[in-house]
Amino acid sequence: MKWSEQAWERITPLFNKIVEMPFNQELLNGTLPVEKFKFYMAQDAYYLGEFGRALSTISGRMEKMEHILDFSQFAAGAIVVERALHESYFKTLGIPDSINPSPSCLLYTNYLLKEAKYADVAVAVAAVLPCFWIYKKVGDHIYQQQAEVKNNPYKNWIDTYAGEEFAESVHKALTISDELASEASAKTQEAMFHAFEMASRLEWMFWDSAYRLEEWPV
Numbered sequence: 340m341k342w343s344e345q346a347w348e349r350i351t352p353l354f355n356k357i358v359e360m361p362f363n364q365e366l367l368n369g370t371l372p373v374e375k376f377k378f379y380m381a382q383d384a385y386y387l388g389e390f391g392r393a394l395s396t397i398s399g400r401m402e403k404m405e406h407i408l409d410f411s412q413f414a415a416g417a418i419v420v421e422r423a424l425h426e427s428y429f430k431t432l433g434i435p436d437s438i439n440p441s442p443s444c445l446l447y448t449n450y451l452l453k454e455a456k457y458a459d460v461a462v463a464v465a466a467v468l469p470c471f472w473i474y475k476k477v478g479d480h481i482y483q484q485q486a487e488v489k490n491n492p493y494k495n496w497i498d499t500y501a502g503e504e505f506a507e508s509v510h511k512a513l514t515i516s517d518e519l520a521s522e523a524s525a526k527t528q529e530a531m532f533h534a535f536e537m538a539s540r541l542e543w544m545f546w547d548s549a550y551r552l553e554e555w556p557v
């Protein structure tokens with residue numbers, strides 16, 4: 340079995356929980372309170388900037404030229420999405436430009452930046468993979484079901500993760516993960532599973548924190 344197939348098996352119970360989260364259910368049926376969507380958007384803009392930085396770091400650590408190019412294209416993709424958010428949702432929803440990251444957002448981005456810089460590069464790739472793969476799977480799930488929902492105010496957002504271009508990036512990220520895993524020691528493969536599971540858990544926390552409008556306790 341491929342590394343990625345085993346990795347998905349490990350997070351399947353968590354993925355099922357993610358799909359059932361109130362944030363995603365209400366996004367899908369269009370009833371998500373706009374305050375929660377705004378909070379999510381603002382935090383996601385911060386996330387995307389840091390995610391782009393982590394992808395650039397990984398790009399520079401890659402051995403194969405093709406992988407350097409792939410990861411720099413992923414990095415550019417994340418920043419382009421961030422820019423698009425600013426041009427569309429930030430203006431229409433009135434989100435301020437300066438964003439303080441929530442505890443969960445900061446935990447997630449700092450975890451990715453730490454892995455990108457200090458972990459074995461195969462482990463760093465495993466840490467950024469849930470961002471691609473879980474969004475693709477959640478996006479596909481929501482996209483299929485929302486066809487029945489009329490006038491969903493969140494339709495444009497849902498559509499961004501159901502596109503062909505995004506599907507291609509996910510496929511590339513998966514292929515690279517499996518290639519690096521096949522060249523890695525058993526110990527490194529295990530560390531890759533751990534990073535993949537940790538980042539998947541942090542994806543759950545990111546949605547949960549948006550739904551709770553998470554604040555710093557002090």
Ligand SMILES: Cc1ncc(C[n+]2csc(CCO)c2C)c(N)n1
Pocket residue numbers: 383386387390412413414415416417420469470471472474508542545
């Ligand atoms: C918390 C959070 N996690 C994942 C994504 C999805 N995502 C953002 S950029 C990118 C790759 C672009 O090349 C993907 C898959 C998100 N938006 N927010």
